[in-house]
Structures are given as structure tokens and as C-alpha cells.
Amino acid sequence: MSSGHATTGDGARRPTAAEEARTLVAGNRMAALATLSEDGSPWASLVLYAALADGTPVLCLSTLAEHGRNVTRDARASVVIGASDVTGDPLDSGRVTLAGRLEEPGDEQFDAARTAYEAVAPGSGVYGGFGDFTYYVLRVARVRWVGGYGRMDSTDPGAFHAAEPDPVASGAASAIGHLNADHADALLLMAQKLCGHPDAIEAACARIDRYGMDLHVQTPRGPADARLAFAEPANRPGDLRAATVELAMRARA
Amino acid sequence: MSSGHATTGDGARRPTAAEEARTLVAGNRMAALATLSEDGSPWASLVLYAALADGTPVLCLSTLAEHGRNVTRDARASVVIGASDVTGDPLDSGRVTLAGRLEEPGDEQFDAARTAYEAVAPGSGVYGGFGDFTYYVLRVARVRWVGGYGRMDSTDPGAFHAAEPDPVASGAASAIGHLNADHADALLLMAQKLCGHPDAIEAACARIDRYGMDLHVQTPRGPADARLAFAEPANRPGDLRAATVELAMRARA
Numbered sequence: 001m002s003s004g005h006a007t008t009g010d011g012a013r014r015p016t017a018a019e020e021a022r023t024l025v026a027g028n029r030m031a032a033l034a035t036l037s038e039d040g041s042p043w044a045s046l047v048l049y050a051a052l053a054d055g056t057p058v059l060c061l062s063t064l065a066e067h068g069r070n071v072t073r074d075a076r077a078s079v080v081i082g083a084s085d086v087t088g089d090p091l092d093s094g095r096v097t098l099a100g101r102l103e104e105p106g107d108e109q110f111d112a113a114r115t116a117y118e119a120v121a122p123g124s125g126v127y128g129g130f131g132d133f134t135y136y137v138l139r140v141a142r143v144r145w146v147g148g149y150g151r152m153d154s155t156d157p158g159a160f161h162a163a164e165p166d167p168v169a170s171g172a173a174s175a176i177g178h179l180n181a182d183h184a185d186a187l188l189l190m191a192q193k194l195c196g197h198p199d200a201i202e203a204a205c206a207r208i209d210r211y212g213m214d215l216h217v218q219t220p221r222g223p224a225d226a227r228l229a230f231a232e233p234a235n236r237p238g239d240l241r242a243a244t245v246e247l248a249m250r251a252r253a
Numbered sequence: 254m255s256s257g258h259a260t261t262g263d264g265a266r267r268p269t270a271a272e273e274a275r276t277l278v279a280g281n282r283m284a285a286l287a288t289l290s291e292d293g294s295p296w297a298s299l300v301l302y303a304a305l306a307d308g309t310p311v312l313c314l315s316t317l318a319e320h321g322r323n324v325t326r327d328a329r330a331s332v333v334i335g336a337s338d339v340t341g342d343p344l345d346s347g348r349v350t351l352a353g354r355l356e357e358p359g360d361e362q363f364d365a366a367r368t369a370y371e372a373v374a375p376g377s378g379v380y381g382g383f384g385d386f387t388y389y390v391l392r393v394a395r396v397r398w399v400g401g402y403g404r405m406d407s408t409d410p411g412a413f414h415a416a417e418p419d420p421v422a423s424g425a426a427s428a429i430g431h432l433n434a435d436h437a438d439a440l441l442l443m444a445q446k447l448c449g450h451p452d453a454i455e456a457a458c459a460r461i462d463r464y465g466m467d468l469h470v471q472t473p474r475g476p477a478d479a480r481l482a483f484a485e486p487a488n489r490p491g492d493l494r495a496a497t498v499e500l501a502m503r504a505r506a
Contacts (some may be wrong), residue, residue: 032333039351042287042295044333046348066350066397080285080297080306095299097319099290144319156459 013211013228017153018163021096022055023209024081024145027167029120031079035070043070049079050116054161057098057138058105058113060124064132075101076170077138081213093148100141100157104134113137145247170210171237178243179205191217195226210234213244228239256281262473262498264481265482270398270406271416274349275308277334277460279396279418282373286333286359288323290309296323297474300330301370310391311366315324317385326356332391334484346401353394353410357387424490425461432458432466441503444470447506448479463487466497 003234010106015023045067050058057079061068071077078099105113118124127133143160158206168175179187184203191203195215202218203226212229230243231250266274285299287302298320303311310332314321324330330350332399357367366388371377380386396413421428432440437456444456448468455471465482483496484503 029312032287032297032299032330034285034287034297036293036295040289041329041352042289042296042331043352044285044287044331046333046335047284076294078287078295078297080299082299097297099296145428157378172323198307 001083002165002183012227013233014227015166015209016159016163017155018143020094020147020167021024021098021143021155021160022163023097023143023166023169024083024094024096025051025057026056026170027083028081031081033059033067034078034080035067036074036076037066037070038073043067047079048121049081050113050120051171052112052116052137054108054162056140056161057167058061058100058117059136059137059138060117060127062132063084063131063134065137068132071136073103075103077102079138089122090091090166095146096159097144098138098140099138099140102136102138105137110135110136126199133229166210168208168234168240169242175208175240176205179208183244186244186251187215190228190247191215191226194228194247197226208240257390265480266486268417268419268462268464268481269412270408271396271412272419273347273400274351274396274398274413275416276419276422277336277349278304278310278351280336280422281334284334284503286312286320287331287333287434288318288320289327289329290323291326296320300332301374302334302374305362306390307371308418309393309414311370311372312355312389312391313374313386314355314389315381315385316387317436321387323387324355328356330355330391348399350397351391351393351413352393352397353392356392360389362390363388373378406436417438419461419495421461421463421487421490421493424493427456428461428490428493428497432461436497436501439497439504440468442504443500444468444479444483447481447500450479461493466500 010023029048031047031049035043037043043066044141047059048171052058061071077098078097080095080097082095085094117135140157140160187203187205188200191197191200197217197219199219200217200218204216205213206216207214210233212227215226215228217226228247231246234243236238282301284302287296287326288296290296293353296319300312304485305311316322316325329351333348333350335348335504336346359478376467391411393410396408440456440458441453444450444453450472452468452472457469458466459469461468465480468479468481470479481500484499487496
């Protein structure tokens with residue numbers, strides 16, 4: 001899907017590809033950049049980036065670097081941004097590719113671009129936009145999100161720019177740690193009563209987002225993944241506690 | 254320089270660009286890959302990679318993914334590999350870009366490629382080289398290493414393949430932590446007696462490699478960076494203790 005609600009086979013709501021993409025862009029500041037060398041071959045490099053309010057990436061490139069010279073010759077470019085807190089199998093975590101053209105921000109966007117970039121690269125104000133350094137915004141034409149093995153989708157630039165980054169992303173890691181360390185019993189009951197795994201013998205929270213959480217469930221029949229939707233989407237990290245308590249109460253009812 | 258010993262202004266030996274590049278390739282397993290989309294525009298993606306004994310990257314790509322389809326159409330590709338243990342400013346840590354062509358390994362190289370890839374991706378033996386998955390080796394034509402602000406160099410493929418990854422890299426982080434936590438007095442004495450900063454008031458180890466270490470030194474005149482060469486290159490992590498003890502004794506003499 002490219003817009004609207006994303007649901008799993010059991011109807012539980014999930015972030016859309018556009019929301020996943022915006023969350024990755026908002027939650028990181030390093031990207032790999034692909035540009036075209038003089039002979040048209042691809043050139044990969046690392047860059048610091050910032051994001052405008054609509055998710056547009058902002059870069060600041062020097063013509064002393066090959067990628068900066070490449071862009072002045074051919075504006076076509078692509079960035080890939082991966083989850084910054086990868087533990088375990090890195091190919092089982094999210095990443096998004098944005099492809100389009102790098103253009104200098106117009107007068108109406110220059111201040112926003114510079115302000116956003118300075119926020120991720122303090123001190124860049126002294127060189128950004130001066131001398132050999134130029135600010136660029138990536139005009140996004142294509143968006144490809146991969147969420148790990150088997151989860152992937154493309155979305156269109158309109159849906160990407162309109163989507164909201166997950167507002168609970170900054171609290172997800174600590175919520176997952178707390179649930180797994182202190183509430184394994186409640187997670188197991190949720191798997192048994194709410195996820196269709198009455199024979200579950202163990203359950204762990206693998207992921208949490210504003211709409212719900214993913215459980216890794218162990219059963220005598222083998223492992224299973226389950227999605228549990230919150231009664232209401234969480235709009236800030238502080239909402240995650242009430243949302244998971246409501247799930248636990250529902251499982252005990 | 255593209256080969257031979259690298260030295261700093263004070264003559265202290267440092268790893269060459271080729272050695273730095275090989276160390277980065279050996280110490281990681283995730284890379285960003287730049288390939289060419291159907292219209293010739295660049296496409297950035299994330300890949301798992303392994304390395305052959307000479308540093309040649311091995312990839313395993315699926316034609317279900319855009320990068321896999323790109324490579325079957327145009328073999329030109331580039332990977333960028335960054336330090337995996339970045340703390341602080343990510344642009345102040347090392348990364349290397351390798352560019353060339355992705356080719357299927359010949360009969361004489363296939364087993365080595367598969368074995369290397371399976372070591373970083375357990376389970377890939379069941380899909381690697383079969384169905385939509387193909388093993389590739391990157392025939393390296395260009396190497397560009399960036400070591401952080403102000404440190405960068407290109408090297409040629411011959412020097413890259415001939416160089417050795419730093420054999421003490423796996424022990425560097427713990428050695429740095431130990432030196433800074435427990436031997437700040439010895440580091441300060443080294444800065445005062447061996448680095449030409451008699452007025453140093455504080456010194457911390459910023460980096461350690463087989464040839465020596467980099468110190469961040471504080472002086473009443475402002476901060477300074479200094480390079481300290483070991484009496485003999487260290488050939489295994491266990492050699493770092495003796496090498497740093499020798500420096501401390503030299504500083505006290």
C-alpha cells in the first residue's frame with residue numbers, strides 16, 4: 001500500500017511504509033549517499049544529514065570531496081538510511097532508500113535547511129553554504145522501505161512527505177527492555193489470550209510503535225510472530241505505559 | 254601515499270591508507286551499496302558482506318531486490334564501509350569507499366566466497382548461489398579512505414590487496430578504555446615528555462593501532478593532537494600492554 005492504514009493478516013494496525021520511512025529518516029543523522037562519478041559509475045560515501053519538517057533530507061557537501069563534485073555534474077542521487085540502534089541481525093532491521101535529485105534550496109527554504117543542518121552538525125554554520133560547501137535538499141522521487149526479512153514496500157513521495165514519524169520511537173527501546181525484563185508473565189498471557197496462541201510457553205516484545213507491538217512467541221509447535229494493536233494509538237512515549245497496561249488487563253479479563 | 258610506511262610530521266609511523274582501508278573492511282559486515290538503476294541513476298541500499306583473504310568484498314544479492322536487478326544489467330558498483338563502533342562525531346571516524354565491478358566468482362574462487370559469506374551470514378548456505386540469490390565479488394578498481402576531519406587518502410587496488418588489516422583492532426577499544434580510566438597519569442607524562450608538550454595538563458588516548466597511539470592533549474595554549482609510536486609494532490591485541498608499558502617507562506626515564 002502507499003497510503004492509508006496498514007494492517008496485518010489479523011487486521012491489527014501497523015505503521016505504513018511511508019510512516020516507517022519517515023521514522024527512520026527522523027531517527028538518524030548518518031546516511032550513505034550514492035552519486036555518479038564522472039564516467040557514470042556509482043560512488044558510495046557517508047554523509048551527515050538533517051531532515052526538514054516534511055522529511056526532505058538536507059545535506060552539506062564540499063567540492064573537495066568526490067560526492068560534492070559528482071553532484072555539481074549530475075544531480076541524481078540516492079540515500080539509504082538504516083536503523084541506528086541495530087542489535088542482532090542487521091538485515092532484520094529497518095532501512096529506507098530515497099532517490100531523486102539534489103538541489104540547492106531556494107530562498108524560501110534556505111533558512112530552514114541551514115537551521116535543520118546546524119541542529120545535527122553544530123558548528124556547520126561557519127562553513128555551510130560558504131566556500132566549497134553547499135547545502136542541498138534531496139527532491140525525493142522514489143521511496144523504498146525494507147523492514148527486515150519479508151517486510152518491505154514502496155511508497156510515493158506524496159505519502160512519504162504527508163506521513164508522520166512515529167512519535168513514540170524515542171521511547172521504544174526502553175519500553176521493550178522494561179517489558180521483557182519485568183513483565184514476561186503479562187506478555188505470555190497476551191500471547192495466549194489475545195494472539196491466538198493458547199499453548200504459548202514464552203513471549204517477548206520484539207518491537208513497539210504507536211499502533212501496537214510485535215511479539216516473538218514460543219509454542220510447542222515452534223516459534224511464531226504476533227501483532228498486538230493498542231486500543232488507541234500512542235501519541236507520545238509517555239502513552240506507552242497506559243497502552244501496554246490496557247493490553248495486559250484485556251489479557252487477564 | 255599509496256604504499257610504504259605512513260609517517261606523521263614528527264616521523265611517527267601510522268597505518269597507511271591501504272592498511273586503514275583493509276582494517277575497516279575486516280572489522281565490519283554491513284556496507285552501503287551503490288548501483289545503477291535502469292535509467293542510469295544511482296541507487297543506495299544496505300548489504301551484508303564478507304571479505305576474502307585479500308580484502309575483496311563478497312556479496313550475495315537477490316534479483317527480487319532492486320540492487321540485484323541493477324547488477325545484472327550493469328556490473329558497476331561501489332560500497333562504503335564505516336567504522337562499526339562510532340561514538341561521538343560520526344564524521345570524525347573512518348570509512349572507506351571501494352568502487353569497481355561486481356562479478357560472479359570463478360570456479361577457483363567460488364568456494365572461498367561462499368565460505369566467507371556463510372561465516373558472516375549463518376544459514377546463507379541454504380539460499381546463497383541458488384534460485385534468485387547470486388554470490389558476487391567486487392573487483393576493486395578504486396579505493397578512497399577518509400579517516401576523519403583532515404585525514405584522507407586514495408590508494409591503489411594493489412596496495413589495498415597487499416596490505417594487512419590491523420591485527421590489534423579487536424583489542425583497541427578496551428585498551429583505550431583501560432588507559433583512559435586507569436592510567437591518565439602515565440598518558441599525561443607521555444604527552445609532557447615524549448610529545449613536545451611539557452606544559453600539558455591533561456591527555457587522553459583517542460586511538461590505538463599496531464604502530465602507536467594518538468593522544469588528545471590539553472595545554473594552557475589550547476588543545477593539541479599528538480602521535481606516539483610504539484618501539485615495535487604490535488602484532489596481536491595481547492602485545493598492546495607491553496607496548497604501552499614501554500612508552501610509560503620511556504616517559505618516566
